[in-house]
Amino acid sequence: MDFTQKSSCPSDITSLKCVQHPGKQLEYFCTDHDAICCRDCLAKTHKSCDKTVSLDTAADHVKQSEVFTDCKERLRAYLKSIDSILKNRDKNLNEIQTTGKTIMAEIKSIKEKLIQRINEIEKTMIRNINTIIEDESKHLQSEHDQVLNLRKTAELYHQDITFVKENVPDKPSFIFIRKMSDNISKIEEDLQNRLQKFEDVWIEFRESAEVAKMESFEM
Known part of the structure; x- marks a missing residue:
């Protein structure tokens, strides 16, 4: 075969x-x-x-061995972790975009207080917040895509293990599962390295106490 x-x-x-x-x-x-x-x-x-x-x-009996079971269990746990991370990235991405819209709405509400100078301030603030949202959204989307690629790799490994277990003779299966174990270790390490670099991103807007002087905004 x-x-x-x-x-x-x-x-x-x-x-x-x-x-x-x-x-x-x-x-x-x-x-x-x-x-x-x-x-x-x-x-x-x-x-x-x-x-x-x-x-x-x-x-x-390699297919009934602990290494086969261990690889599948590790992948199951790995995929669960991936799903949790993807959910977190999706949530954070949605929050930062929603917060950005809220901030822009706040900027517009302040417009009434600023009268003559509000137009320039509004343009500046919207430009800044859009830049922040764009930059951070790209960063979060990039992290999301990276983790999604790891998930796809893990799914392929899981399919491979299932296929080999059901269709491949024992001797090639023995070689396969040992190499697959090494591959899983690599993607596990890759995920842990990425997790150490992941940080939730937050943005907020605060109206300056000096708004009456129209000197500045804080973000």
């Missing part, structure tokens, strides 16, 4: 060919080094290892 055409898995994830020794097939698993190897690897690198078994033995 050519399952690589039905899955988004890169072909090298389930390949049984040894990367270190072209032309050699992966046939063994060294539990001492947690490494999948060919005959040459075994002879050169794992010669003194005590816990080396055939790949067939190592891959036996």
Whole structure:
């Protein structure tokens, strides 16, 4: 079965060919080094290892193993976290846009107090608030899109795991799930790095106590 055409898995994830020794097939698993190897690897690198078994033995019941379950659980938790983040970004984006509209309405209400100078002040303030809203909205939308891309990646991984579990033989599945575990670790780390940089954005408008002097506004 050519399952690589039905899955988004890169072909090298389930390949049984040894990367270190072209032309050699992966046939063994060294539990001492947690490494999948060919005959040459075994002879050169794992010669003194005590816990080396055939790949067939190592891959036996892999789909019922903890690593399969762990990967799916990690992805489930990851997707839940992604959904929460996306909801937060959507909420914050809506709030900042709504707040911006409110501020512009406040600026218009102040117009009546400013009489002769209000037109220039209004133009200045609206320009400033629009710039803030535009800049911050772009930033929030960018963060939203970045996290959404991570979610799409996680969904593809989840689909890949489900497909492999249902359609792929044990030996390629063993190789696949180990590499998939590494891939999940990378996107988990990517998300954590992004979360450390995320900050909620707020804008507010305060009418100056000196408004009668028409000297300034604070934002």
